[in-house]
Amino acid sequence: MNFFVTVSGRRIKQGFLIVMISFFTALFYFSQSIVQFPVLSAKDEPKAIYKGEKGVALTFNIGWGDIQAEPILKVLEEKKVQSATFFLSGAWAERHPEVVEKIKEAGFEIGSLGYAYEDYTELEDQQVRRDIDRSLEILKKLDIKEVKLLRSPTGHFDKRTLKIAEDMGLTVVHWSLNSQDWKNPGVNAIIKNVSKVKKGDIILMHASDSATQTAKALPEVLALINKKDEMVTVSYMIANGKVKTTLIP
Structure with missing residues (x-):
């Protein structure tokens, strides 16, 4: 027993x-x-893309000024960069059509950064829609017609924002790696921040006049990206492989 x-x-x-x-x-x-959700999910919850599966997407926000954008464009040209995504404020684009033309002629992807620098989480639905609409109208007048990407001007968004963007046929794009270049922490600090880059990252940089050190840091930033993976546009990243999205409660 x-x-x-x-x-x-x-x-x-x-x-x-x-x-x-x-x-x-x-x-x-x-x-x-x-871990990963496709862009077109069966779920109805709004989502914002912040990371991809293939390549590295370098993105620039431009909200004001005309001094820093051109040196950045020059570096990109010298380094033969063909795939970068610029998110342009409608108010800025309206005042600087010649710089917008250079971005367009270089073949870079262009998305909307809204019209004015507004925090969409603090606006009514109608105000958010109006701001986005106004930015799209300006870009259309500048012969940029196929705008499919939107970045919230302040980086803040909520479920309402994402639903409005979705209804307007736009995909909200956040980022997975912040260079912190707008703080002007020093060229070496910017490079160090980007040195964490991994395959699939969407990098946030700025070409506004507030970011005075970006152009100087950019050559080394590009070298770091090229060591990790191919540089691609956000749209290419979305279309080729899965992307990570964030759900907003």
């Missing part, structure tokens, strides 16, 4: 161990499956 009880105990332990291993294996694969 004692022998029978001992063998049964071993079998129970073995069975329990197998069950636990199976459980954690299933949990692991489940957690991996929810």
Whole structure:
């Protein structure tokens, strides 16, 4: 009888161990499956893209000034960069059509940064829609007609913002790596921030006049990106492979 009880105990332990291993294996694969969401999800929750699967997307915000943009464009030209995404404020584009033309002629992708520098989470729905609409009208007048990407001017957004953008046929693009260049922390600090770049990252940089050190840091930033992966536009990243999105409660 004692022998029978001992063998049964071993079998129970073995069975329990197998069950636990199976459980954690299933949990692991489940957690991996929810890491990435496709852009067009079956779920209705609004989403903002912040990371991709293939390539590295270098993005620039421009909200004011005409001093820093041209040196940045010059560096991109010298380094033969063909894939970058610029998010332009409508108010800025309206005042600097000649710089917009240079961005367009260089073949860079252009998205909207709204019209005015407004925090969309603090505006009524109608105001958010009006600001986005106004920016799209300005870009259309400047012969930039196929605008599909939107970045919230202050980087802040909520479910309402994402729903409005979705209704307008726009995809909200955030970022996974912030260069912090707008703080002007020093060229080396900007480079160090970008040195964390990984495959699939969307990098935030600025070409506004507030970012006075970006152009100087850019050559090394480009070298860092090229060591990691191919540089692509945000649209290419969306169209080729999965992208990570963030859900807003």
